Amino acid sequence: xxxxxxxxxxxxxxxxxxxxxxxxxLPIGFGTYVSFNEWGIFGKPEWIGLENYINLFSDDYAYLAxxxxxxxxxxxxxxxTILGFTAAIFVNQGWPLSAMGRTIFFSPYAVAATVIGLIWxxxxxxxxxxxxxxxxxxxxxxxxxxxxxxxxxxGVSIATIWWDLGLAxxxxxxxxxxxxxxxxxxxxxxxxxRFQRLFHxxxxxxxxxxxxxxxxxxxxxxxxFSQILVMTYGGPAGGSASPxxxxxxxxxxxxxxxxxxxxxxxLFIFILTLxxxxxxxxxxxx
Numbered sequence: 553x554x555x556x557x558x559x560x561x562x563x564x565x566x567x568x569x570x571x572x573x574x575x576x577x578l579p580i581g582f583g584t585y586v587s588f589n590e591w592g593i594f595g596k597p598e599w600i601g602l603e604n605y606i607n608l609f610s611d612d613y614a615y616l617a618x619x620x621x622x623x624x625x626x627x628x629x630x631x632x633t634i635l636g637f638t639a640a641i642f643v644n645q646g647w648p649l650s651a652m653g654r655t656i657f658f659s660p661y662a663v664a665a666t667v668i669g670l671i672w673x674x675x676x677x678x679x680x681x682x683x684x685x686x687x688x689x690x691x692x693x694x695x696x697x698x699x700x701x702x703x704x705x706x707g708v709s710i711a712t713i714w715w716d717l718g719l720a721x722x723x724x725x726x727x728x729x730x731x732x733x734x735x736x737x738x739x740x741x742x743x744x745x746r747f748q749r750l751f752h753x754x755x756x757x758x759x760x761x762x763x764x765x766x767x768x769x770x771x772x773x774x775x776x777f778s779q780i781l782v783m784t785y786g787g788p789a790g791g792s793a794s795p796x797x798x799x800x801x802x803x804x805x806x807x808x809x810x811x812x813x814x815x816x817x818x819l820f821i822f823i824l825t826l827x828x829x830x831x832x833x834x835x836x837x838x
Contacts, residue, residue: 580820587813597810604814614815616790617798618822620705624794625773625826627709628716632769633762635713636720643721644728654725661718669782672711673698676783701791704784708792711779716772720765727761728754763834770830774823795819 587604589597608614639657643650660668675682676697684694697707731754739749755762777796780786786793786801795815803812 583813583816586810587817589810591810592807593809600810604811605818607811608814608818613790613793614795614798617793617795620790620792621774621776621794623705624709624712624776625770627706628712628773628776629766629769631709631713632716632720633765636717636765637724637762639717639721640724640728643725657721658718660715661722663715665715665778666782668711668715669779672707672714672779673783676707676710698784698792699788701788704788704792708776708779708783711783712773712776715779716769720769723761723765724758727758731757759834763831766834767827767830771823771827774819774826795822 586597588599588601590600590604591597636657639653643654643657676684678684678694678696678699681697683697687693687695696703697710698704735753735757736749739753744752775796776794777800780792780794780797781800784792786797796819799812799815799819802808802815
């Protein structure tokens with residue numbers, strides 16, 4: 553009358569669901585609760601309702617941080633996507649140095665963010681940086697990549713593009729190797745040139761991979777933090793600050809855990825909204 557339950561399936565999925573619930577769902581719920589409180593980690597949280605959110609939306613530095621991350625996304629996401637796809641095509645063609653290129657393009661992604669930041673602090677140094685040394689050779693004066701308000705965001709973006717390129721490159725390379733070779737050969741026999749094969753065969757087949765790369769890179773860029781912490785510490789004058797750096801300073805330095813939780817919830821909704829919009833724009837067509 554009663555069917556026996558096969559618990560083996562639940563046991564297997566529990567290895568994912570239990571850690572996911574503990575380390576993802578519970579922190580979101582706790583963070584939401586804390587965001588409505590005034591709390592400095594010591595003592596009992598004091599309920600203040602929407603006051604943290606009201607203060608957040610009236611904070612000019614918070615506005616600057618969110619504006620900066622939009623600028624980061626507009627620079628980093630398309631650059632990583634285009635350069636990663638170009639690098640993948642180069643390696644996939646098997647041209648000379650393509651084997652070396654595979655290592656060169658991917659290796660930065662395997663390096664810790666702290667190391668990346670330190671390397672690029674040296675490369676982008678205003679007086680002694682290698683980049684400015686080469687620019688001086690062609691007659692361009694020293695550029696204050698990470699010491700000037702107008703340039704700091706660009707300097708951090710350059711380092712991030714170099715770091716994030718590896719993941720996009722690997723994903724695109726895997727996608728290119730799945731493109732049916734018979735379609736490419738048939739198009740070549742029919743007289744299609746390289747650009748026609750690219751736009752009419754390769755790109756349509758690669759659409760799911762492109763969508764995934766754009767989505768992953770957008771999320772990663774909206775969460776940018778480590779490079780900023782190491783290279784500029786949000787400066788100068790907040791010119792390179794990001795929402796997560798803003799949350800870090802509010803929570804760790806100022807002990808405003810309720811306020812930083814409110815900022816985290818706003819960032820969470822912000823990332824979720826932009827991701828849904830991007831997925832809707834890039835949705836696969838039958």
